[in-house]
Amino acid sequence: MQAPEHGTLTRPTPFTREPLRFLNEEGLPEGDRDPREVTGLSDAQLVDLYRAMVLSRKVDQMGWILVRQGRAGFYISIQGQEGAQVASLLALEPQDWVMPYYRTPPALHVRGATLVELFGQILGTNADPSKGRQMPAHFGSRKHRIFVLGSPVALGHVVAMGAAKALKYSRENAVVISYGGEGSTSEPHFHSAMNFAGVYRLPLIVFIFNNQYAISVPRAQQTASETLAEKARAYGFEGYYVDGSDPLAVYWVTRFVAERARTNHTPALIEALTYRLDPHSSADDDLKYRPREEVEAWKQRESLARMRRYLEHLGLWNEEKEQALHAEYDRAIEEAVEQAEQAGPPDLEEMFHEVYHTTPWYLQEEAREARRFAEEQEGSHA
Amino acid sequence: MQAPEHGTLTRPTPFTREPLRFLNEEGLPEGDRDPREVTGLSDAQLVDLYRAMVLSRKVDQMGWILVRQGRAGFYISIQGQEGAQVASLLALEPQDWVMPYYRTPPALHVRGATLVELFGQILGTNADPSKGRQMPAHFGSRKHRIFVLGSPVALGHVVAMGAAKALKYSRENAVVISYGGEGSTSEPHFHSAMNFAGVYRLPLIVFIFNNQYAISVPRAQQTASETLAEKARAYGFEGYYVDGSDPLAVYWVTRFVAERARTNHTPALIEALTYRLDPHSSADDDLKYRPREEVEAWKQRESLARMRRYLEHLGLWNEEKEQALHAEYDRAIEEAVEQAEQAGPPDLEEMFHEVYHTTPWYLQEEAREARRFAEEQEGSHA
């Protein structure tokens, strides 16, 4: 995305009690500021932003389908967070680095990851840049400056902190953004990452999706702090509380703190208030812990609807364009899934590669042993 | 110590930028409040407080002597923190629980631990309630409601949090106080303890000695937060910043938060600004990282001098009393050291006891083996 000039953004207010936002729940601008002016986003960029959100939603829907069809073993959804996820990614520069969390992948096309790669990861085939080594929802790609996340919640934060230290050491004008849910702020890794980022003034943005639940545990039982953004005080830097269903507000805040971090290494914490529209994962049953009505109410306020409404309000979008976009993406996604699947499963030997840079003697032995058993097995099936 | 009525204390101000205090650096009351009125401490109690501080200092001095004489293997000092340590312990009730840190032990006579027990721990003899199982500076005693600390910094905080949960569960009107240095706030355990204490509203007081160094690392490199007390905000409760060389201010704040916690389970963080007058431990050389003048300057402002000056100001103390007190404590300490040493080292079998409640078969075997080797060894020496 073409960036506005560096350092041109007005400064958002940190530590507010109410989330920063431009768009109200109907997607109409509120207050006296024109979000286009504050964010520097052109009309074309606004449309791009929306398109990327729609694509993320559609990738996500296909993820669910693949699980239902038994072609993927597991899935975890971005729905409800597309606006904040896409906008914050778009607010970055190509030289920046991204530490995703498990809800991030469906939006990573924003960083240039292809749909084939994304579905390769979900399907665990050779189309996955990580060779099918992890469960779905663990996409990473070095060439797109996306780290490979692990499953432990919040672990990425502390590693991202180290990556930010490296950027500063190497005098690269780039930031690291580390994503997580509000639950991740309870883990020790959050504390370590924040404290080191404050002490060393690192170009690190910790971006928290406060989607109000960590699986079944509500936000109020996660921490007693008034806001999550507030926690940044304990580490000597600023926290921003933003409406995560307003992509423009998220873009503004992220872009501002990223520019600042690139210039003078100021870390920042962002709390984006969102809501998870789906169950926690394909293995969850959310009716056990939250009322259907609550979910339905949030479906009315979520980012896609708001953003579309705003574009329509500006005269930049209509039903026809929406239809065309869906048709385009449906085709692209279908093709990508097919290609990803055709890449096929990894070779047996892949189990023993890249444990180390150079495979030691016993792993070579084990690889031969595994091969022998696999062949016997096939033999006996024949 | 005879307690003033519960709930009678005026509330200290949380989150101040300057440390709360009654006594200035010369030990004279400043401001318009009479510390005796605010704290509820009688003249006799003030003298008791001072006596306990002197005893702690003298126990500490003997600790250093024992190391120099090669009778103890290691020592770590309380000097510079006696005022805050003793006052905060005196502010508790017998039913409360104490999680010490390694600078706390010389003051634990305040909880009723005998000098023989304290020196038994330093010498690693049978006079140690923990049977000489740990290095010096690790005193604990169940009958005095003192937990047994381990060496890992901050680990006590998170365990103390669990103990506070148990107190609340069992509806006991008691608090747990957990001590640590400012370095301990960087560890994950601090974060976990604080967050759980906030979420469950636990009767936990985390008491931080900000003595401005963690071994060689200065406070400013430990964390970028403005004060340490500030960190409590991130967990939804209050932090108090107090002058740790003013025992009266420490008493007031500790007593207030302890009473409150016993009544309505409100956790609190206390930061006591102090200075470590000695090297980090008997294995440290502090001249490598801090100027002699800085240390000397702090020796002028420390708690013993201030408190004595205050008592003299009130006409409660004089040189004669001071001399008599020293003579009394010198004798008591000498006797205690002798008795502690005479208790003798633990039996060889003690190595295998209390690994488990009931010693499993292989440890019984190992105990026999160890005994055999020990006897051979003695045989060969004979």
Place this chain on the structure above:
Amino acid sequence: MPEMTLVQALRDALAVEMARDDRVVVFGEDVGRRGGVFTVTEGLQERFGEERVYDTPLDENGILGMAAGMALMGLRPVAEIQFVDFLWPGFDVVISDIAKERFRSGGQYGVPLVIRSPYGGGVKGGLYHSQSPEAIFAHIPGLKVVIPATPSEAKGLLISAIRDEDPVVFLEPKKIYFGIKEEVPEGEYTIPLGQARVVQEGSDVTIVSYGALLHEVLRANETLKQEGISAEILDLRTILPFDGPTLLESVAKTGRIVIVVEAPRILSVASELAAFVAERAVDYLDGPIVRVTGWDTPFPYALEPHYLPNVRRIVHGVRRALGLVP
């Protein structure tokens, strides 16, 4: 006796102990309202209230610290770690505090608590929902480590673990949480810790296993029987302190031993048992001590079917122990 899955048997054990002893408190991520992501604690919060069954913030270090502190004060906490792969942020509490509390205090304090956690592969969980780290815990003096292999075993062992005076890491084979049903004794039912179970007597070879893999061993046994091989099958049950005497007795009889575990081979529990036998029973041994284990790699996702020991590999291991193959 009612038939139960492993999950039901665990739930039953918790309910029995909670009803009997109000020092027993259950907590962890999602164990309250949600009843646990594997439903082990389902219904317990309704029955025993929010003070005795409750959700925690997302922080294993806090969970384990809370357990340690509660046990120190005389309660009997049963803490759930959602997957044992996620225990490590709280490992310091386990290794530095819980395991050493009784010893370092000269017996003044103890921490009778249970850390319950699902472990092991077989659920397509990839690197972080499949691991078997029991060997790490079993290297730590002061801990007990228990792994049940069937529903009734799970109940009896869990109740014993809760009543034990020492801290117990109780690892549950999630692969067989729901797949196996068996009759489980009602009410209070205990199985002593520290004793292996002789699942089947035999004379040609001793096979030791535990957890989910025990069932793979039993399947392999069908093949062995057909080949005329008489296996003595031991379920280790308690990994630490393990039942050395029963193991030695069996090897003295059979002269051959195969140890089957899921974890990577190097420094696995199979290694310890092998070393133990090689030190004590070398005179009885008529063949190599064979370890059938996971490979020495992180746990794979796409290739999981090739990772876990299966019937073929177990049978091959037995043949090696018997000198039938090189």
Place this chain on the structure above:
Amino acid sequence: MPEMTLVQALRDALAVEMARDDRVVVFGEDVGRRGGVFTVTEGLQERFGEERVYDTPLDENGILGMAAGMALMGLRPVAEIQFVDFLWPGFDVVISDIAKERFRSGGQYGVPLVIRSPYGGGVKGGLYHSQSPEAIFAHIPGLKVVIPATPSEAKGLLISAIRDEDPVVFLEPKKIYFGIKEEVPEGEYTIPLGQARVVQEGSDVTIVSYGALLHEVLRANETLKQEGISAEILDLRTILPFDGPTLLESVAKTGRIVIVVEAPRILSVASELAAFVAERAVDYLDGPIVRVTGWDTPFPYALEPHYLPNVRRIVHGVRRALGLVP
């Protein structure tokens, strides 16, 4: 060649690598101004500046996370953990991230870093300044684990560890930090990882050890010599991946093996080596595989002299392996 203590040799290795490669960065608690509590990093901050040698907050999790992230970006961090007993708050970073980074990313990323840390007993350090947890790391695929036994070995192995593409846990025997001097090659000097060192050839028994205890083995060897026992002494050096072939070769020659380590016996590295030999070389074995180890207890304070393997216990172990005592 200059004579150096182990500490001096380590410092020299760091200086050589820092001068050669500005991707090498050194950090940890008190390593900067203070030069490390054992003085290993003394003078490095003056020489290389505060950007390359710096102090950290008191948080091992932060230290290890920082190391992981920096390595991910192509630097070569050397992180000091002040005592390995204090590593555990950051263990999740080691086991869940560092060890698995290369594998989980399909080789897209690697984390070439070194975690330096003093380990082991012999300094009256009690429970938390004495432990030998190498077995825990050596059970984790993806890590390398290295322990030097002399000053020149320390230098050569540390330089190799820094240059290695994989993460290395480098444990330093603090007991002999200052007590042993030896000539150490100047400048760049490397010893390949993964290879054991034959310290002395022999024919009657193989003794394997590493770290500080190797010197106790050498002292025991004096007694053995007097008794006419010819020991082949191996310094394992790299604990993971360990040098199985050299081990087997030696046992094939001697037919007896004693393994000497400080850690508690159960699931110690001695157990792994014993299991390995029992699996592969049982035909060569003429006696039990003997482990001489620390006891299976937490590390004691007052009773430390009775805890660590000493000459008497090692000699006894050799006699057992040779069948001279039961």
